[in-house]
Amino acid sequence: MFRSFRESPRRKLLSPRRSHPSRHKPRLPDGVRIYAMSDIHGCAHLLKQMLRVIDADVARSRPRHAIEVYMGDYVDRGPDSRATLDILINRSRRGNTVFLKGNHEVFLGNVLRNPSLLTEWLHVGGLYTLMSYGLAPSSAPGEEERQALVRDLARAMPRQHLEFLARLRLTFSCGDFFFVHAGVRPGVPLAEQQEADLLWIREEFLRSKQNFGKYIVHGHTPVQMPELLDNRANIDTGAFATGNLTLLTIQGSSMLAV
Numbered sequence: 001m002f003r004s005f006r007e008s009p010r011r012k013l014l015s016p017r018r019s020h021p022s023r024h025k026p027r028l029p030d031g032v033r034i035y036a037m038s039d040i041h042g043c044a045h046l047l048k049q050m051l052r053v054i055d056a057d058v059a060r061s062r063p064r065h066a067i068e069v070y071m072g073d074y075v076d077r078g079p080d081s082r083a084t085l086d087i088l089i090n091r092s093r094r095g096n097t098v099f100l101k102g103n104h105e106v107f108l109g110n111v112l113r114n115p116s117l118l119t120e121w122l123h124v125g126g127l128y129t130l131m132s133y134g135l136a137p138s139s140a141p142g143e144e145e146r147q148a149l150v151r152d153l154a155r156a157m158p159r160q161h162l163e164f165l166a167r168l169r170l171t172f173s174c175g176d177f178f179f180v181h182a183g184v185r186p187g188v189p190l191a192e193q194q195e196a197d198l199l200w201i202r203e204e205f206l207r208s209k210q211n212f213g214k215y216i217v218h219g220h221t222p223v224q225m226p227e228l229l230d231n232r233a234n235i236d237t238g239a240f241a242t243g244n245l246t247l248l249t250i251q252g253s254s255m256l257a258v
Contacts, residue, residue: 025253026175026176026177026214026215026253027175027176027252027253028174028175028176028177028250028251028252028253029174029175030252031063031064031065032063032064032065032067032174032175032251033058033061033063033065033066033067033249033250033251034066034067034068034069034174034177034248034249034250034251035054035057035066035067035068035069035247035248035249036068036069036070036071036179036217036235036247036248036249036250037050037068037069037070037071037235037245037246037247037248038070038071038072038073038102038181038218038219038220038235038236038246039071039072039073039102039219039220039222039236039238039239040070040073040074040078040084040239040245041073041074041075041076041077041078041081041104041125041239041240042074042075042076042077042078042079042080042081042084042128042129042132042240043078043079043080043084043239043240043245044078044079044080044083044084044086044087045080046239046243046244046245047084047087047088047245048087049245050245050247051087051091053247053258054066054068054247057249061251063251065096066096067096067097067098067174068091068094068096068097068098069097069098069100069172069179069217070088070097070098070099070100071100071102071179071180071181071217071218071219071235072100072101072102072103072104072105072168072181072199072219072220073102073103073104073105073181073219073220073236074088074102074104074105075104075105075108075129076104076107076108076121076124076125076126076128076129077104077124077125077128077240078125078128078239078240079128079132079240080132081128081129081132081133082129082132082133082161083132085161085164085165086161088164089160089161089164092164098169098172098179099164099167099168099169100168100169100170100171100172100179100180100181101168101169101170101181101199102181102182102199102219102220103181103182103199103200103220104124104125105165105168106199107121107124107126108121108126108129108165109165111126111150111153112150112153112154115146115147115149115150116143116146118137118141118146118149118150119141119146122137125240130149130153133153133156133157134156135149135152135153135156137149170195170198170199171190171193171198173190173214176214176215177214177215177217177250178190178212178213178214178215178216178217179216179217179218180193180198180216180217180218181198181199181218181219181220182197182198182199182200182201182202182205182218182219182220182221183197183198183201183202183205183206183216183218183220183232184197184198184201184205184212184216185197185201185204185205186204186205186208186210186212187210189213190212190213190214199220200220202220202221205232206221206234208231209230209231210231211231212231212232215231215232215233216231216232216233217232217233217235217248217250218232218233218234218235218236219234219235219236220236221234221236222236222237222238222241223236223237223238224237225237226246226248226257228255228257233248233255233257235247235248235257246258
């Protein structure tokens, strides 16, 4: 899926203003500036770069209310899930951060409760999370090794990491914008969305041209360039495979993806 990304690894920059054919563009409340990221996937080095971009922009623009929204999939696939969680936990102490849950955080929690899922988790990038906590499974771990690995992972994960993962929320809404990891099910009011869809949905949501009630900002499905469409924005640019972690900045009705 990501081979074409590796062939074009340079960061893509979209225009800060892209018109929407609808009569009313989605807007944030006056004075609010939102910085959104999704699907960091253990790329702590890219996260650090983007945090420097945010800090410089806040110092320059001095918004009344700056809010950072992180939309899940902090772990797996990339080189340093442990450091990524450390950085985000430290960032959370600033008090203007929102952390959403991704399907990979759900997978990690399920493995900690049910070691029989370990092999499946390894196939979707969990190996890199284990390694970031100092653990290395064999190529085909049996039941006894799976049990031991999960026990060792639970011991290796700092209490702050487990608490952080337990506090993740599913959605965040501000003004006309609705932030979620994967998307929403068309035809279902936002207040009635099911957790499985918020974390996993793809084609039904991605194909839909309808107005969802608010403008949806999401990740989960990798794209070569950030997509700012009429009813949604996808900012998952496959950071672990491309080296491109996208930051979406929103103020008023303007959106800039870098």
